[in-house]
Amino acid sequence: MSNLNFEQKQSAQSESGSIGGEPGGETLFIQHFKNDEARFLKYYHEKMAGYTALKKAFGMTPAAIVDEMKKSNLRGRGGAGFPTGIKWGFINDKTPFPRYLVCNADESEPGTFKDRDIMRYTPHLLIEGMVIGGYAISANVGYIYIRGEYTREAVLLDEAIEEAYAKGYLGKNIMGTGFDFDLTVHRGAGAYICGEETGLLNSLEGKRGEPRVKPPFPAQAGAFGKPTIVNNVETLANVPFIINRGGEWFSKLGRLERSGGTRLISVSGHVNKPGVYEIPAGSMTIRQIIYDLCGGMLNNGRLKAVIPGGSSAPVLTADEIDVIYDIDPLMKVNTMLGSAALMVVSEDQCVVKLIHRITKFYAHESCGQCTPCREGCHWMESIIERILHGKGREQDLALLADISDNIGGKTLCALGDAAAGPVASFVKKFKPDFEAYIRGGKHA
Amino acid sequence: MSKILSQKFYDEMKRLEPRYPTKVALLLPALHAAQRETSWLSPEVLEEVAAHVGIHPAQAREVASFYTMYNLKPVGKYHIKVCTNVACELRGADGLVKHCEKRLGIGLGQTTSDRRFTIHEEECLGACGTAPAMMLNDDYHEDLNVAKLDQILDQLP
Numbered sequence: 001m002s003n004l005n006f007e008q009k010q011s012a013q014s015e016s017g018s019i020g021g022e023p024g025g026e027t028l029f030i031q032h033f034k035n036d037e038a039r040f041l042k043y044y045h046e047k048m049a050g051y052t053a054l055k056k057a058f059g060m061t062p063a064a065i066v067d068e069m070k071k072s073n074l075r076g077r078g079g080a081g082f083p084t085g086i087k088w089g090f091i092n093d094k095t096p097f098p099r100y101l102v103c104n105a106d107e108s109e110p111g112t113f114k115d116r117d118i119m120r121y122t123p124h125l126l127i128e129g130m131v132i133g134g135y136a137i138s139a140n141v142g143y144i145y146i147r148g149e150y151t152r153e154a155v156l157l158d159e160a161i162e163e164a165y166a167k168g169y170l171g172k173n174i175m176g177t178g179f180d181f182d183l184t185v186h187r188g189a190g191a192y193i194c195g196e197e198t199g200l201l202n203s204l205e206g207k208r209g210e211p212r213v214k215p216p217f218p219a220q221a222g223a224f225g226k227p228t229i230v231n232n233v234e235t236l237a238n239v240p241f242i243i244n245r246g247g248e249w250f251s252k253l254g255r256l257e258r259s260g261g262t263r264l265i266s267v268s269g270h271v272n273k274p275g276v277y278e279i280p281a282g283s284m285t286i287r288q289i290i291y292d293l294c295g296g297m298l299n300n301g302r303l304k305a306v307i308p309g310g311s312s313a314p315v316l317t318a319d320e321i322d323v324i325y326d327i328d329p330l331m332k333v334n335t336m337l338g339s340a341a342l343m344v345v346s347e348d349q350c351v352v353k354l355i356h357r358i359t360k361f362y363a364h365e366s367c368g369q370c371t372p373c374r375e376g377c378h379w380m381e382s383i384i385e386r387i388l389h390g391k392g393r394e395q396d397l398a399l400l401a402d403i404s405d406n407i408g409g410k411t412l413c414a415l416g417d418a419a420a421g422p423v424a425s426f427v428k429k430f431k432p433d434f435e436a437y438i439r440g441g442k443h444a
Numbered sequence: 445m446s447k448i449l450s451q452k453f454y455d456e457m458k459r460l461e462p463r464y465p466t467k468v469a470l471l472l473p474a475l476h477a478a479q480r481e482t483s484w485l486s487p488e489v490l491e492e493v494a495a496h497v498g499i500h501p502a503q504a505r506e507v508a509s510f511y512t513m514y515n516l517k518p519v520g521k522y523h524i525k526v527c528t529n530v531a532c533e534l535r536g537a538d539g540l541v542k543h544c545e546k547r548l549g550i551g552l553g554q555t556t557s558d559r560r561f562t563i564h565e566e567e568c569l570g571a572c573g574t575a576p577a578m579m580l581n582d583d584y585h586e587d588l589n590v591a592k593l594d595q596i597l598d599q600l601p
Binding site for chain 1: 471497510513566573
């Protein structure tokens with residue numbers, strides 16, 4: 001594919017103001033979003049080859065399905081980017097029964113709202129993906145753990161599940177194969193940490209959503225102590241496409257070697273057209289996303305900062321946005337793609353206030369099990385707060401760097417890193433903004 | 445102890461029970477269902493839920509208090525939760541909170557004396573593309589500004 005041609009298509013798309021269409025390649029999801037008919041089985045059958053992938057999967061061995069998933073180079077869309085095929089491969093002949101398949105629909109990472117669109121516009125993709133996944137790992141029970149706030153989406157999922165039961169795509173002896181699969185929507189109740197898979201599993205079991213010590217990993221001892229695979233909504237919704245059209249085809253949709261498929265990205269903040277977009281994985285830089293896809297900066301503002309992967313991702317400055325927006329390229333510049341939630345910040349926003357808000361969030365959401373996170377997040381919040389109020393001290397920036405260093409990598413789960421990375425990066429990259437408060441007499 | 449929760453609650457629990465391998469897994473769905481009936485989880489309601497799923501009331505409280513959506517104190521008829529996380533802050537959530545406080549004459553976490561309104565600040569609602577957003581009881585309201593907020597509040601019965 002020619003790069004030039006791709007850019008031309010991309011700019012044509014942004015001029016038309018449409019977020020559908022095909023930005024330089026085939027899209028799988030977005031043409032069905034914002035369409036209130038798409039969530040029904042009738043549409044899914046007629047327009048999206050509904051449940052034909054499931055039929056095809058039943059003609060394959062579970063091992064062949066896992067192989068296809070490996071070939072697809074689909075990397076988990078929840079944030080960690082772990083290859084889905086390899087994860088499914090953790091369940092093998094020796095794995096004891098029962099096994100569970102759990103969909104992580106907690107979507108709690110600030111800035112992320114793509115899974116919500118999958119659930120409200122194309123819920124059958126998720127359901128079909130889960131039945132195929134259940135068959136591939138020989139699990140007869142699945143749960144969709146959805147964040148409690150998504151009440152409407154939970155209802156829509158329940159309605160779609162009911163349709164699938166009525167047609168025999170869920171329940172006993174699906175399509176006469178003897179395979180049974182039951183699917184239940186389980187609502188969370190407001191806790192960021194339940195997006196962490198072991199916190200999620202505890203919450204599913206009726207406990208506080210505190211992350212577990214790993215190992216054992218969920219594939220060994222997950223839901224109710226049994227072997228469990230946990231996948232993100234978008235990850236599972238990609239499965240029917242992969243089975244129908246092949247892992248190799250899917251892999252080639254992506255523009256990078258180890259990152260297949262398209263990618264739903266959530267863009268928010270100071271751009272003219274925030275929203276969910278779909279691009280071939282690794283096909284655009286952050287600059288192209290902001291200026292070509294999202295119509296540029298709101299009110300022609302000047303770009304100050306970009307948080308590329310949800311609020312847990314270390315920040316990038318306006319000079320650092322010519323990086324390809326995908327897992328490996330972002331890792332090379334010491335940040336992360338995470339859940340592909342791009343938050344765009346103009347110079348109108350004070351970055352010290354911004355990192356204060358982010359840190360307040362982590363201090364609130366820390367589950368409290370690990371001392372570095374429980375204590376450290378509150379200290380970071382308090383220190384940034386005093387800086388904002390004109391009471392910062394000369395040594396505060398070094399102190400913030402030190403505290404964040406004592407949280408990162410020293411906790412049971414990734415919340416510690418999620419809180420530490422942003423603080424360290426803001427302090428390092430926007431030092432003059434902090435110094436204006438500490439030395440320059442600025443205060444909130 | 446006479447029961448506070450309705451037959452509907454018990455019917456729903458009966459329907460959900462076979463979906464889980466343990467009874468305690470019903471705790472979160474049960475707390476949601478109970479709160480739908482009573483608007484907040486009083487000690488008596490928590491006790492009844494705990495008895496149904498077979499745990500000590502303290503354990504039910506331990507779990508309920510972990511999650512922000514369970515109201516352990518009474519709330520107003522209309523529970524306003526304004527998201528003030530990053531994306532909403534960038535799009536003016538602060539002004540919405542201040543407007544709510546001014547209009548209703550209460551601060552965050554407080555309830556009006558006529559028990560009609562409670563306001564809370566909320567963490568990210570996952571509606572960042574249509575920020576700023578808030579929840580009013582179970583419903584999302586997005587792409588907000590002060591005028592739209594007023595319109596929504598004016599129309600409440």
